[in-house]
Amino acid sequence: MSASPRISAGMTRHRSIALHSGLLLSGLLLASLAACSEAPSSEEPQAGEAGSAENALSIETAVAEAATGVPLGSVPGRITLPPEARVAVTPSFAGAAVRVYVIEGQIVARGAPLALVRAAEPISISGDLSRARSEIALAEAQAARMAQLSEEGIVAQARAQEAEARLQQARATLAEAQRLAAMAGTGPDGTMTLRAPIAGRVAHVGIETGSGVDGMEAPFVIEASGPLRIELQLPERLARQVRPGMSVEVQVPGEGTDAAPVSGQILTVAPSIDANTRSVMATATIGSAPGLVPGQNVMVVVSGGQGGEGVSVPSAAVTRIGGEEHVFVREGDSYTPRAVTVVANAAGHAVISDGLAAGEVVATSSIAELKAASAE
Structure with missing residues (x-):
């Protein structure tokens, strides 16, 4: 019975020695592999290899073109x-808004109705207009009668002249009543329609249906298009x-x-x-x-007329490096960053006043890769 534990112990020692030998062998193998893998990485990439990698990029280019009338700069x-493009619409008489036809921002034509306003004064104007028409008919008849009697010698010529003066006065009263009625745009019920004096956009609506209006404030403002x-x-x-x-x-x-x-x-x-x-x-x-x-x-880009010299390149060619604007100029087989002064950037093109000459070739793509390569 005692032999069995000794055999077991011997077997255990044998396995331990074998395991130790295996671990040692594995360590030596890993060390050799690491040495083999580190040998190539210790070599630094050569300059020629970096240049060939840059040349391997698919870079699109553009030629800087001469620009006339170079802008002076961009300003806010x-x-x-x-001043003449904005017109206020005011009622001729105070009243109340019966109906509002437009809203702010709406495009209107000249003469388009804006609101319907009812006032008391237009009713009295309509009455004055009717009376003036009646009076002028009477004055015309009297003037004609007196003129005939004066020619026949029945009445003095002064009577005929007085009748003619009353006719002229009646005509003036009628003209005034007609002018007021036309200005008010009144209807038989005392309503007047406010209309757009010009074509354009309704910039302001200051009244609502049922609110009061007067001649001191403009309920509508129209802005002309142009x-x-x-x-x-x-x-x-x-x-x-x-x-x-x-x-x-x-x-x-x-x-x-x-x-x-x-x-x-x-x-x-x-x-x-x-x-x-x-x-x-x-x-x-x-x-x-x-x-x-x-x-x-x-x-706003302000241009200096026909004077000034500069070049134009696609906007994609311009990038910022160190807070300044640069372009990558092709020099042989490589691209070199160069600081430039951009005075305008619009319609997909940048206008450069300094740092680049007409005819030079600049990169318009792979700008991020070129920036990374130039920073190494």
Whole structure:
């Protein structure tokens, strides 16, 4: 019975020795494999290999083209209306709104009804008009009778002249009553219709059905559709360069850089610099566009007429490196980043005034990969 434990112990020692030998062999094998795998990674990539990797990128290019009338810069602006483009509609007489036909923002034609207002005064005007018509008929008959009697010598000529004067007075009264009735646009029940004096957009509705109206406040304001104005803030560096007649361009917000900008020109430039903002106020006119509304803030590109030199490249070629704008210029088989001065960016093209010459080739794709390669 005692032999069995000794055999078992011997077998246990044998297995331990075998396991230890196996672990040692495995460790040596792993060490050799690690040494083999580390040998290639210790070598640094050669410069030629990095250049070939850069050349392996599929890079699209564009040639910088000469641009005439290079913009002076981009400045902030606010869309406004010309002074004559906004018209207030007021009632001729005080009354109450019976019906309102339009809402704010609605497009109306000239003469379109805006509201129906009932007032007491138009009723009295209608009565005055009827009386004036009756009086003028009577005055005409009397004047004709007196003229005939005067010719026959029955009455003095002064009587005929008095009758003619009363006729003229009756005609003046009738004309005044007709003018008031036409101005009020009154109906037989004393209602008058307020109509749009111009075609455009209803910018303000200040009354509701049943509310009172008077001649001191305008219940409606109509804005004409047509050319718009832009109030510009010119920085001090551009104050002496911008002149009336210079061209401006506005990119319509929301239409993307490929959309054509709206063009216009400078109308006025203030003669002095604002002490608080250190800027000069200027006014420009531009054509109307669906995406431009009064009160909207936009960026305006001011061009210096026919003078100035620069180049134009696709906007995709421009990137920012270290807070400055750069393009990657092809030099031989590689692309080198170069700082440039961008003075305008619209319609998918960037206008560069300094740092790039016409005819040079720039990269327009794989810009992120080129930036990463240049930073190594």
